[in-house]
Amino acid sequence: MAAAQENTARVGGNGPSLTREQFMDAFHEMLLIRRFEEKAGQLYGMGLIGGFCHLYIGQEAVVVGIQMTLKDGDKLITSYRDHGQMLAAGMTPRGVMAELTGRATGYSHGKGGSMHMFSREKNFYGGHGIVGAQVALGIGLAFANKYRETDEVSVAYFGDGAANQGQVYESFNLAALHKLPCLFIIENNLYGMGTSVERASASHELWRNGEPWGIPGKRVDGMDIAAVHEAAAEAVAHCRAGKGPYLLEMMTYRYRGHSMSDPAKYRKREEVDQVRKTRDPIEHVRQILLDAGVSEDSLRKIEDDVKATVNDSAEFAQTSPEPDPAELYTDVLLEA
Amino acid sequence: MATDIIMPALSPTMTEGALARWVKAEGDAVAIGDVLAEIETDKATMEVEAIESGILGRILVPEGTQDIAVNTPIAILVAEGEAVPDAAASAPAAAQPATTTEEPAAQPSAVPATPAAASLSAPEPEKDWGPTAEITVREALHDAMQAELRRDPDVFLIGEEVAEYQGAYKISQGLLAEFGDKRVIDMPITEHGFTGMAVGAALTGLKPIVEFMTMNFSMQAIDHIINSAAKTLYMSGGQMGCPIVFRGPNGAAARVGAQHSQCYGSWYAHVPGLKVVAPWSSADAKGLLRAAIRDPNPVIVLENEILYGRKFPCPVDEDFILPIGKAKVEREGRDVTIVTFSIMVTTALEAAEALAQEGIEAEVINLRSLRPLDTATIVESVKKTSRLVTLEEGWPFAGIGAEVAMQVIEHAFDWLDAPPARVTGVDVPMPFAANLEKLALPQPEHVVEAVRRLI
Numbered sequence A: 001m002a003a004a005q006e007n008t009a010r011v012g013g014n015g016p017s018l019t020r021e022q023f024m025d026a027f028h029e030m031l032l033i034r035r036f037e038e039k040a041g042q043l044y045g046m047g048l049i050g051g052f053c054h055l056y057i058g059q060e061a062v063v064v065g066i067q068m069t070l071k072d073g074d075k076l077i078t079s080y081r082d083h084g085q086m087l088a089a090g091m092t093p094r095g096v097m098a099e100l101t102g103r104a105t106g107y108s109h110g111k112g113g114s115m116h117m118f119s120r121e122k123n124f125y126g127g128h129g130i131v132g133a134q135v136a137l138g139i140g141l142a143f144a145n146k147y148r149e150t151d152e153v154s155v156a157y158f159g160d161g162a163a164n165q166g167q168v169y170e171s172f173n174l175a176a177l178h179k180l181p182c183l184f185i186i187e188n189n190l191y192g193m194g195t196s197v198e199r200a201s202a203s204h205e206l207w208r209n210g211e212p213w214g215i216p217g218k219r220v221d222g223m224d225i226a227a228v229h230e231a232a233a234e235a236v237a238h239c240r241a242g243k244g245p246y247l248l249e250m251m252t253y254r255y256r257g258h259s260m261s262d263p264a265k266y267r268k269r270e271e272v273d274q275v276r277k278t279r280d281p282i283e284h285v286r287q288i289l290l291d292a293g294v295s296e297d298s299l300r301k302i303e304d305d306v307k308a309t310v311n312d313s314a315e316f317a318q319t320s321p322e323p324d325p326a327e328l329y330t331d332v333l334l335e336a
Numbered sequence B: 001m002a003t004d005i006i007m008p009a010l011s012p013t014m015t016e017g018a019l020a021r022w023v024k025a026e027g028d029a030v031a032i033g034d035v036l037a038e039i040e041t042d043k044a045t046m047e048v049e050a051i052e053s054g055i056l057g058r059i060l061v062p063e064g065t066q067d068i069a070v071n072t073p074i075a076i077l078v079a080e081g082e083a084v085p086d087a088a089a090s091a092p093a094a095a096q097p098a099t100t101t102e103e104p105a106a107q108p109s110a111v112p113a114t115p116a117a118a119s120l121s122a123p124e125p126e127k128d129w130g131p132t133a134e135i136t137v138r139e140a141l142h143d144a145m146q147a148e149l150r151r152d153p154d155v156f157l158i159g160e161e162v163a164e165y166q167g168a169y170k171i172s173q174g175l176l177a178e179f180g181d182k183r184v185i186d187m188p189i190t191e192h193g194f195t196g197m198a199v200g201a202a203l204t205g206l207k208p209i210v211e212f213m214t215m216n217f218s219m220q221a222i223d224h225i226i227n228s229a230a231k232t233l234y235m236s237g238g239q240m241g242c243p244i245v246f247r248g249p250n251g252a253a254a255r256v257g258a259q260h261s262q263c264y265g266s267w268y269a270h271v272p273g274l275k276v277v278a279p280w281s282s283a284d285a286k287g288l289l290r291a292a293i294r295d296p297n298p299v300i301v302l303e304n305e306i307l308y309g310r311k312f313p314c315p316v317d318e319d320f321i322l323p324i325g326k327a328k329v330e331r332e333g334r335d336v337t338i339v340t341f342s343i344m345v346t347t348a349l350e351a352a353e354a355l356a357q358e359g360i361e362a363e364v365i366n367l368r369s370l371r372p373l374d375t376a377t378i379v380e381s382v383k384k385t386s387r388l389v390t391l392e393e394g395w396p397f398a399g400i401g402a403e404v405a406m407q408v409i410e411h412a413f414d415w416l417d418a419p420p421a422r423v424t425g426v427d428v429p430m431p432f433a434a435n436l437e438k439l440a441l442p443q444p445e446h447v448v449e450a451v452r453r454l455i
Helices: A003-008 A020-045 A060-067 A083-088 A093-100 A133-147 A166-177 A225-240 A269-279 A281-291 A296-319 A325-329 B087-093 B137-151 B175-179 B191-203 B215-230 B265-269 B282-294 B344-357 B375-385 B400-415 B434-440 B444-454
Strands: A075-078 A124-127 A154-159 A182-188 A217-221 A246-251 B003-006 B016-022 B035-040 B045-049 B054-059 B073-078 B132-136 B155-159 B184-186 B207-211 B245-249 B275-277 B299-303 B311-315 B328-331 B336-340 B362-366 B369-371 B388-391 B421-423
Touching: A020 A060, A020 A083, A020 A093, A020 A225, A020 A281, A020 A296, A060 A083, A060 A182, A060 A225, A060 A281, A075 A133, A083 A093, A083 A124, A093 A296, A124 A133, A133 A154, A133 A166, A133 A182, A133 B191, A133 B215, A166 A182, A166 B191, A182 A225, A217 A225, A225 A246, A225 A281, A281 A296, B035 B073, B132 B137, B132 B282, B137 B155, B137 B175, B137 B282, B137 B311, B155 B175, B155 B191, B175 B184, B191 B207, B191 B215, B215 B245, B245 B282, B265 B275, B265 B299, B265 B369, B265 B400, B275 B282, B282 B299, B282 B311, B328 B344, B336 B344, B336 B375, B336 B444, B344 B362, B344 B388, B344 B444, B362 B375, B375 B388, B375 B400, B388 B400, B388 B444, B400 B421, B421 B444
Parallel strands: A075 A124, A075 A154, A154 A182, A182 A246, A217 A246, B155 B184, B155 B207, B207 B245, B245 B299, B275 B299, B336 B362, B336 B388, B388 B421
Antiparallel strands: B003 B073, B016 B035, B035 B045, B054 B073, B132 B311, B275 B369, B328 B362
């Protein structure tokens, strides 16, 4: 088989699938997020990152799979667990890491921090520290798409914890009422901080929570990038065609605590280990690629590239200057 | 290469901790994610995971050790087959506490002075806009929105009953017919949701006017007004402006009780990142609302239901607009300065008229804008009169009067001949009974009494 054909052939067994090229890209992106977050955890431990820091480790397939279905101009918004979303959106590891360490070269010049980062250029609208606020803001992004008569879609990510906020349901109603092109993504990692979803929600099928408003929904294996991609492609097409919002519940898992100071006593270590061993989204893709004949060497090259990128971002984030004291007073108001 | 495993910071406030237990022993192989040790912090017992793989070459801090400072090396990780370096050789390479590796921290003295501490320049005279016509405040607000909707296709109006019902208070009458339902949009009763939606749209550059049926209902949405609208420009390092207007009737109407009768001037004026205006006359209403819609920042427009039907002269010039942040001297006087806003300007002018009968000439300042506050005009006046009375409908504690008085103390203390006085609404929830409601609100005689006590 010629190399060109190999690259476009679908691989990955019986289920939904991607091309080998797509799996390679996804492997790179997911690994970048994982290594970046591990490095962020390390810098936090060294006291170089302060305050709150919520890591995305374990959930990488969700954001990477969805991002593969989007196009330029589509808008993104998420909660405070936002580092993965930003990297997937194409924001630079240097800029994100430097914001984590509170430096002038960070995306918000050191004034936002882990939970509050934005990129006008990449259509990334934050990074929000108030649980659920990004959902109402997210339908506003979709409202703007519709108002401007574009076919752009907005993606609003939120967790299973935020899914109990009242404004989420106000937003479902408004999005359905006005047929807004908004893709709602519930990243169900099973715990809202330390409270399991069973103890927090009387609805055990969050993907159906939009049903009263006629919002189509699906539950997806969020640890399987191909499944994420397939469901997201269908949902994005629905939104882009002007048929209104769509809801996907991504079943995923975070390996680390809710934040850095979470001892995670609400779940057993065996539970975490079990997911890591049997459902890890990155190992899953690695195996698919090896099965498809990709050499260990080419995967190691990706790993080395990612490691170099992440180390570079950490170096940049540690050596960049803190914001100038004058920065304290800027960006409060725009000149009228 | 051998690397130090350091005592990690495991919470935003942790500076030291205890090494409760080593889970791995010297010589053990370690993979990324393996639990190495348990650390007791001020909050909890936490597991420390390996961030690199290798062999646990040497444990430097035995279990049971208390008060280990963050960043102290606690073990050495080596590659397979690699010799373990001496602890002493390793220590100097250990990461230093963050405070010493960073750039010199800003000293308090290096912090630039706040804008408020800058010296005040003399107020500029107000522009003369030529001929006027008598119109109601309602018409003025309507005309302002109509003019700005015509001027800028990115402007739209959303709120409850703004479109088909023609406005709960008829401010938006006729706008649906002229601009269509794309730009004049009825919302269900869902303030939290639609305010968030409008703020999201504004972050993309659209310019929503959000009408609250009354500002009391903005409490449902205050998180989006403050956390999403006011703070995002700052949190984004200047990338994401939020050009949005939140408007609606504020303060007491008549006989609607505690939940519908409250002034939010002090609430919103407290917040950096917001501008707050409170028009009194038709000219204020038209000029300030037009400025608010054009402003690239979130602006709160505190209207007043009782004023909606009142007539005032308003410039007929099509370009008429007022600057945000400029107060207006409504009546000149030499003996006392009365500083007020919104419907209380009427009360102040009535009081000034009564005082004039006694030979006391009061200067009445209509603030128009609560944030930014026109401190220059207030201070200029107090330097002339040497006496200050503030007047507002809202509650006394931490009210606008408190801020005005403090500004005068800071900038014109030596000119004062008497302590500043404030006249406010009574410090109770608004009662329903007609007699009690009247007692709860400032009347002209309260102002007259307050002035008499100063002179």
